[in-house]
Amino acid sequence: MNLPNCLSIFRLLLVPAFSGVYLGAESRGEYLLSAGILLLSGCTDVLDGWIARHYNMVTKLGKILDPLADKLTQITVFVCLAVRAPVFLPLAVIFIAKEAAMLLVGFSMWRHKYTIEGARWFGKLSTVAFYLVVFSLILFPDMDLRLQMGLVVLVLVLMLFSLCMYIPRFVTYLRVLRDQKHRSES
Numbered sequence: 001m002n003l004p005n006c007l008s009i010f011r012l013l014l015v016p017a018f019s020g021v022y023l024g025a026e027s028r029g030e031y032l033l034s035a036g037i038l039l040l041s042g043c044t045d046v047l048d049g050w051i052a053r054h055y056n057m058v059t060k061l062g063k064i065l066d067p068l069a070d071k072l073t074q075i076t077v078f079v080c081l082a083v084r085a086p087v088f089l090p091l092a093v094i095f096i097a098k099e100a101a102m103l104l105v106g107f108s109m110w111r112h113k114y115t116i117e118g119a120r121w122f123g124k125l126s127t128v129a130f131y132l133v134v135f136s137l138i139l140f141p142d143m144d145l146r147l148q149m150g151l152v153v154l155v156l157v158l159m160l161f162s163l164c165m166y167i168p169r170f171v172t173y174l175r176v177l178r179d180q181k182h183r184s185e186s
Contacts, residue, residue, distance in 0.1 A: 002057045007048035008065035014041045015069075015076050022080050022138060035139040041073055042131040064110065070127060071099050077134050081152070087145065091152050098163055105170050112180075114173055122165040126158040 014037055022034035048066060052058045075096055082092040133151045137143065 002052075002059065002062075004048040004052035004057050005059060005062050005065055007044045007051070008062065008069045011041050011044050011048075011069035012065075012072060014044075015072050018073075019076050019080050023083060025141075031138060031141050035135055038073075038077065038131070038135055038138060041069075042135070045070065045127070045131075067106065071103060074127075074130055075099055077130075081134070081137065085145075085148070087149065088152060091156055095156060095159065098159060102163065102166065105173070108177075109173055112177060114176065120165065122162045126155070126162040129158045130155050 018034055018037040018041070021030060021037060025031045025034055045066070048062075052062055052066075078088070078092040078095045082088040133155045137148055137151065
């Protein structure tokens with residue numbers, strides 16, 4: 001257990017804190033607090049990655065905790081947005097389905113001891129866009145619905161782009177797994 005992993009665990013603890021504050025928010029101050037929790041989560045995400053790389057503290061556990069904290073935060077935020085504004089529900093379902101598929105492949109890779117690489121530039125881009133957009137949506141709850149939808153669609157497009165960019169890596173992994181299975185059966 002090192003500092004980056006502790007920061008990832010802290011981000012996991014921020015997930016229920018955010019959802020409780022945001023879903024119960026009625027005043028400007030409560031929306032501001034929920035946006036602040038999300039901002040803190042985003043800052044610790046950047047910080048744990050920087051510390052891990054800069055001080056050579058990348059661990060196998062960190063390669064699981066960091067994306068787990070990212071995905072749980074993102075899923076929670078999308079679900080919370082959909083609860084408060086049901087128009088976001090179809091987008092939340094698309095996002096959750098995409099994340100579930102990536103999580104299953106990632107878990108399978110980890111289970112088969114396939115080397116899990118850190119996030120690539122396109123994954124980081126979609127994460128940064130996610131934090132900026134949802135921070136804006138939460139900070140300005142009275143924002144025009146068309147603008148809200150446009151921003152959420154932008155995030156989904158970037159996330160789907162990221163998924164498409166990861167697909168060749170997943171295909172390579174599946175080929176390696178298939179080849180290993182064929183060798184073990186021979």
